[in-house]
Amino acid sequence: MGTFSGLIRSFRYGAVALLCNLALAASVGSAAAAETVTVAALGDSLTQGYGLPQEEGFVPRMEAWLRTEGADVSMINAGVSGDTTAGGLSRVDWTLTPEVDAMIVTLGGNDFLRGIDPAVSRENLRGILEAAEAKEVEVLLVGMQSSNNYGPAFKAAFDSMYPELAEEFDVPLYLSFFGGLGMEGDAAGAAQDLMQADGIHPNAAGVALIVEAMGPAVLQLVNSVR
Incomplete structure (x- = not known):
């Protein structure tokens, strides 16, 4: 017993x-x-990967780069070709689903191409940053620079909205999406070899350089979530 x-x-x-x-x-x-950090990339055709095979686009290439650096990360492609800051604002709430930890915002290029008042673009970007702040989502704001097509006042107002909003919301700023291509001054001509035929969107080689240049800033964003 x-x-x-x-x-x-x-x-x-x-x-x-x-x-x-x-x-x-x-x-x-x-x-x-x-531990996997989910990053949404909210943007336009530059984010979406216009004109490229899916695996050669900005988002898949950035995710691959981050993983080679040891980051446990999953990226969501929230890029819509032709989108403006208004379009980004209209869909930011449903982009920021509960699993999203951080967001890259790359918008404004189409605003410039359409000659939209920078004051309007600024308010739209402010709304996007406010939505992220409300949901406690970390943000990397990616800037753009306009040409002088609409005059110096337009350019000054457009170019300044990114650093000023980054300071207002205390978020990191990556100054220019095309920074990795060295499109300033004498290097601009050579950089055209890194663009598609339309002269607006980077080709696969251009995306690779953009990712390599921006990657450390995105990695820092991922690490800030942890």
């Missing part, structure tokens, strides 16, 4: 230990899964 009781106690102890181990394993598994 004593032996039988001992067996029962042993069985109960083993069952409890097994359940505890399973619970611990599930907890560890959940913690490991939670």
Whole structure:
């Protein structure tokens, strides 16, 4: 009888230990899964990967770069070709789903191409940053620079909205999406070899350089979430 009781106690102890181990394993598994940082890239055709095979676009290339740097990251391509800052504002709330930890905002190029008042673009970007702030989502704001097509006042107002908003909301700024292509001054002609035929969108080689240049800023964004 004593032996039988001992067996029962042993069985109960083993069952409890097994359940505890399973619970611990599930907890560890959940913690490991939670370590993956989800980054939404809210933007236009530059983000979406216009004119390129899917795997050569900005978002897949950036995710691959981050992973080679050891980041456990998953990126969401929230780029829509032709989108303006108004379009980004209209869809930011449903882009910021609960699993999104951070967001890259690259908008404004189409505003410039359409000659939209920079004051309007600024308010749209402010709305996007306010939405991210409300949901406690970290943001990297990516700037653009306009040409002088609409005059120096337009250019000054457009170019300044990015650093001023970054300071207002205390978010990091990557000054220019095309910074990695060296499109300033005498290097502008050479940079055309890194663009598609339309002269607006980077080709695969251009995207690779953009990702390499911007990557450290995005990696810093991912690490700030952790």
